[in-house]
Amino acid sequence: xxxxxxxxxxxxxxxxxxxxxxxxxxxxxxxxxxxxxxxxxxxxxxxxxxxxxxxxxxxxxxxxxxxxxxxxxxxxxxxxxxxxxxxxxxxxxxxxxxxxxxxxxxxxx
Amino acid sequence: xxxxxxxxxxxxxxxxxxxxxxxxxxxxxxxxxxxxxxxxxxxxxxxxxxxxxxxxxxxxxxxxxxxxxxxxxxxxxxxxxxxxxxxxxxxxxxxxxxxxxxxxxxxxx
DNA sequence: TGGAGTACTCCGCATTGTGTAGTACTCTTC
DNA sequence: GAAGAGTACTACACAATGCGGAGTACTCCA
Numbered sequence: 001x002x003x004x005x006x007x008x009x010x011x012x013x014x015x016x017x018x019x020x021x022x023x024x025x026x027x028x029x030x031x032x033x034x035x036x037x038x039x040x041x042x043x044x045x046x047x048x049x050x051x052x053x054x055x056x057x058x059x060x061x062x063x064x065x066x067x068x069x070x071x072x073x074x075x076x077x078x079x080x081x082x083x084x085x086x087x088x089x090x091x092x093x094x095x096x097x098x099x100x101x102x103x104x105x106x107x108x109x
Numbered sequence: 110x111x112x113x114x115x116x117x118x119x120x121x122x123x124x125x126x127x128x129x130x131x132x133x134x135x136x137x138x139x140x141x142x143x144x145x146x147x148x149x150x151x152x153x154x155x156x157x158x159x160x161x162x163x164x165x166x167x168x169x170x171x172x173x174x175x176x177x178x179x180x181x182x183x184x185x186x187x188x189x190x191x192x193x194x195x196x197x198x199x200x201x202x203x204x205x206x207x208x209x210x211x212x213x214x215x216x217x218x
Numbered sequence: 219t220g221g222a223g224t225a226c227t228c229c230g231c232a233t234t235g236t237g238t239a240g241t242a243c244t245c246t247t248c
Numbered sequence: 249g250a251a252g253a254g255t256a257c258t259a260c261a262c263a264a265t266g267c268g269g270a271g272t273a274c275t276c277c278a
Contacts, residue, residue, distance in 0.1 A: 002264095005265075008117030008118060011234085014208065051258095068243090072257090103201070120266075154266045154267065179224065
């Protein structure tokens with residue numbers, strides 16, 4: 001089946017989680033997500049999510065030149081982003097718990 | 110925050126899980142989902158999902174009259190649906206595990 | 219007679235992840 | 249030094265899917 005639909009609404013959370021540990025630029029965030037197990041994430045999705053989160057006021061950004069290619073646009077969590085990460089994590093955990101209960105095999109009556 | 114995006118791609122799975130135990134009609138599936146904790150699911154989403162799953166060949170359907178209102182359109186899992194439920198559950202479990210690892214607080218180095 | 223609860227359909231919209239194309243820089247290789 | 253791979257980003261159109269709202273229709277109760 002298709003994992004891309006599962007990402008809806010969760011990619012935000014995944015990106016925030018990846019940025020919690022250290023600032024990162026798009027291409028780097030993409031690699032971190034894939035290394036974490038989200039191997040099917042498309043690059044355009046990550047760049048789009050970073051732009052959305054920045055537009056929502058959850059991220060700071062700054063550009064740094066690189067010696068291995070084009071300049072890099074770094075993003076980092078600000079207080080709004082850290083709060084969003086915390087609340088989204090709770091929402092996700094609650095949702096995942098609900099689903100796991102729903103998916104439990106029922107015992108025969 | 111908004112839970113509706115989290116449902117994307119998962120509502121299929123939730124509906125299949127609810128139908129695993131017993132056949133059900135749309136309005137009933139809606140109530141079962143809400144009782145299971147998915148309280149924000151909209152009715153149009155459930156009816157749409159049932160239609161989609163039926164069109165995909167995962168469900169059987171039959172109409173029964175009711176004494177408490179209009180007729181009811183029952184849906185039930187067929188072998189394709191049962192297989193889809195099994196595979197989707199595995200996909201979901203794997204995805205949820207990946208996310209929960211990603212969301213773990215890192216220990217200070 | 220009107221309203222609430224039940225049960226379903228249809229239509230258009232909003233969100234969001236994806237594919238494709240394009241730009242541009244660095245480094246290696248023939 | 250031209251070609252190609254890897255890095256890094258942007259823009260655009262598209263597809264999937266959950267949702268809101270309107271509409272239909274049936275039963276029961278006040």
